[in-house]
Amino acid sequence: MNAALHQFIFPFSINNNAESEFKKQLILEQFIPFSLGDLEQENMFYGVNYRVSHHEMERYYLPFTNNVLFPHQTDDESSFQRYSKRYEISCELKMEHATFPFAIHSVDVTLCPFDLGFITIRTELDCEVINYSLALEFAKRFRVLQNMSKQDDKSYIQHQNVNYNEVEDFIFAVLVPDTMRFLDKENMSEVYFENLPFFIDERMFVESFFSLPKDSEIxxxxxxxxxxxxxxxxxxxxxxxxxxxxxxxxxxxxxxxxxxxxxxxxxxxxxxxxxxxxxxxxxxxxxxxxxxxxxxxxx
Known part of the structure; x- marks a missing residue:
């Protein structure tokens, strides 16, 4: 493979009236507000070899949605407020039969109207040691926040010689360490095993971009x-x-x-x-x- 990039998306519900405090905490953790007018951010969050055009992004959506998706002011609670942080850290996802070296380029925390939000994690695999099947397996394992099978139990993430047995442990310890207290846990008393609120099957959504050699068959x-x-x-x-x-x-x-x-x-x-x-x-x-x-x- 020439490239294997994934974006993992974790939606959540925010405590009532906690958005303002949440934003302050993100700033303290060195997340910066995303601005479509800041062209330096085109190369900031997506990896060394990748760029996202803000001009193309603005043209992609219907004009009357831009004030909601790309607001000029960070205190507009009726719009999507994206806060991004560049990480560029190296990690490994270890399984019983395989090891996946990968990089985390950046993390977004997007706060939405109606006390909703989502975390986006951008990763890239080392394609020198990864093939197509392994790239799919990485997506399958990393998207599982809490272990659900024997294969999950035998997998863990290693970062700076520290092992994290579950993906959610890694996310809330390394990437967004002070986020859990802002999540709405009102209905958690009604569940037995789940630790995260308002989430289906404890799995993240995943978007994948695979670049293969020119003559390879799909x-x-x-x-x-x-x-x-x-x-x-x-x-x-x-x-x-x-x-x-x-x-x-x-x-x-x-x-x-x-x-x-x-x-x-x-x-x-x-x-x-x-x-x-x-x-x-x-x-x-x-x-x-x-x-x-x-x-x-x-x-």
């Missing part, structure tokens, strides 16, 4: 595995939930995208798949697929 099964984050079986073999090749072939269809090219869209009876709006002039994807909890772009 099969239908590869795309299906990506949408389901099917990485490895216990014995290090590629995993796929697909029972029969002919079934997969029959549920794939092609649709055109503006500017030429085609996007493969998988249709599965139990998982909704859909195309994402993209700019083919700047991305030129070979394939783009989205399913519940996962988005994958192939280039």
């Amino acid at each position: 099969t239908l099964e590869d795309q299906y595995r990506a949408a389901r984050t099917d990485g490895l079986k216990i014995r290090e073999n590629p995993s796929s939930g697909l029972p029969i090749w002919t079934i997969l072939k029959n549920i794939v269809r092609f649709i055109p995208i503006t500017g030429g090219g085609r996007i493969r869209i998988l249709r599965w009876t139990r998982i909704p798949f859909a195309a994402l709006p993209i700019n083919p002039k700047t991305l030129q994807p070979r394939s783009l697929i989205k399913c519940m909890g996962s988005t994958i772009i192939f280039c």
Whole structure:
């Protein structure tokens, strides 16, 4: 692989009237308010080799949404308030049969109207030791905040010689250490095992960007595995939930995208798949697929 980047998104609910104090705490932790007009931030949060154009970002959305998504003032509680911090730290996700060296480029904490928010974690894998199946396995493991299986129990994150047995331990100890006290835990008395409020299955949403060598083939099964984050079986073999090749072939269809090219869209009876709006002039994807909890772009 040429590149394997993931964004993990953790939505949460904030305590009533806690947003102002939350912002002060983020500033103390050296998070900075995101500003579309600050062009230096285009190269600040996405890794050494990556840049996000603020001009393209503004043009992408409808004009009347910009004041909500990209407010000029940081005290506007009716808009999305993004606070970002550059980390550039090296870590390892260790499993019984594999080790994943990865970097965390940055973390966002976005505060939204109605006392909602989400944390975004940007990671990049070391592609010298990672293949396609391992990249999927990393996404599958890292998105699980609290261990849910035997494979999860045998996995841990190592950073600066400290081991973190669960992903949530790593996030709230290293990345956003003073965030938990702002989360709304009003209904936590009604649960037995979960530690995080208002979260489905204790897993994060994941967006993945995979860059493969020019002549490499992306099969239908590869795309299906990506949408389901099917990485490895216990014995290090590629995993796929697909029972029969002919079934997969029959549920794939092609649709055109503006500017030429085609996007493969998988249709599965139990998982909704859909195309994402993209700019083919700047991305030129070979394939783009989205399913519940996962988005994958192939280039």
